[in-house]
Amino acid sequence: MGETPGPTIFGIDVIWVATLLSAVACMMVLVALYAATTARNPMGRRVKALADRREQLKAGITASTSKRRAKLVAKNETTDRMRAMLSGLRVLQDEQLKAAQKKLMQAGIRSKDAAVAVIFGRLVLPIVFGISILVLVYGIDYFPDWTPFKKFGLVAAVLIGSYKAPDLWLQNKVTKRSDAIRKGLPDALDLLVICAEAGLTVDAAFARVARELGRAYPELGDEFALTSIELGFLTDRRQAFENLSNRIDLDAVRGVVTTMIQTEKYGTPLASALRVLSAEFRNERMMRAEEKAARLPAIMTVPLILFILPVLFIVILGPAACSISDAF
Template sequence: MNLETLATPQFAAAVLAMIAVTGTIFSLVMPLLSRDALKSRMKSVALERDKIRAKERARLQAGQAERKASLRNQPKAQMKSLVDKLNLQEMLADDSTQDRLRMAGYRGSAPLYYFLTARIAIPAILLVIAMLYAFLVMPPKYPLITKLCACLVVAGIGVFVPNLYLKNKIDKRKLAIQRAWPDALDLMLICVESGMSIEEAFRRVADEIGIQSIDLAEELSLTTAELSFLSERRTAYENLAKRTGVDGVKNVMMALVQSERYGTPVGTALRNMAEDTRAQRMQFAEQKAASLPPKLTVPMIMFFLPVLFVVIMGPAVMQIMDTFK
């Protein structure tokens, strides 16, 4: 075979035909020779899921142990004495303060004393720092009244720092519970329809949902304990709704209270609420998607349009400059 034969169109067509036939045979025969790897893959996935579940349960149990220990902890004697002497609990706290602390995940008497102490300690510390900076670092050309006003403004900002921190904690915790609640409600519905009692359903869901949200698992565990010890289930449901502060949880607890009062099946109420919760989650996702264009308007105006103008008008400007030169 010489080079002229290799360069002919007939030889190129034969090579392409051979490649096409080989590929066709390979595509037809390989599925028959390949073994079914579904079982091995499912087995590996199950093993990995068990490892992750064991790890997350261990972390959940450690977190619950720390929280239980924190519930037993009492505030320090000096802090308690300061709060009691200044009567801060009546001046700066009310029933809503304790509820907000519970919504943020802080329970017991110690977090309340810490919060009240922070409300007076942070402004005082910021005032001292501002005064040291104003009278030792700032130039003496500024008048005294200006320095005092600046110090008071800094101290005033310190008054709102504990409330802002608490609000941030509440918002983050509510968001975490809200994201995990639809899945928890579906699991609860499965448990109830399989014949479990509502107490056992809460307990099983608390064990399973800890992988996704430790906060929700903790709340469901507390509700399980309250269902076992309180005289009325209605109180336990209302306490869960109050501790979480999530509208979806409040609606489901209200449905459970009405089911307990009127004797309607719990499974029916949970099924209806699960459908509503899934619909609300879809509406929330649609709202987030619809809010993206307005949010992207300002970044596009600030960053994309100037670059676009430079790219489009740059050559024209350069040509004009060359012409005038």
């Protein structure tokens, strides 16, 4: 006689499932007993982890320092070659270099060598892309059906676009960074007011605000931390505030800098002036948000007509059209 099959649920043997669950339960009980009876030393484990991390940091700092030095040497050699080439062509002017450095500071790029790279890109990109598009359009005649006017327009657009590409990229970074700083400026001024009323000095207040807002607004925290450092070692504190206004392309920051300079010069109360500026900036931010909300209906009109209304008509009229077609 054959063996009697056990009870099943959905085709699965109940006894086999119960045996498997019992084995898992026994294993968990053994693990719990081992964890309860084994003595732990969390402090020793923490100290060991810190010691290992310290050794890793020492090794990493040594390796990264050598790598950083090698990169700086290679970068300086490349920059020197670019500078020599631009100087030989008589296209590297001091005013142009200072303007590029100012734009780079406003974009958050501290390296002065990047200004030479930007000017070098303005010179090289039109040559490279210009020769490529000339060969493509007139050399191999890649667009045989185009009129001469279209070909000339394509070549001119590529030349102008390649020349303006570094400036457009830089301006885009400046705009994004300025918008990020504008969002956090009212909160930063409120914290400055609190720090001033608590009795902190100006440089200590800037350092405190940079530490508190560094995670929420890293760009603003970076600028405030740099200003705090400059206030600590520059002989003329006015120069530190002017450097802040030069590094940030915002009228609001220029207003704050003017207020700080007047406070330093005439000894006027800092907290009251910053409180007024903070209220103005918050009202400006609210007005900007209301302006975007007012523009939203006009912006949504085209997507509504092109994408939402056709689908709505299909959903509403589709069943009726199907019923009519079935009736006939």
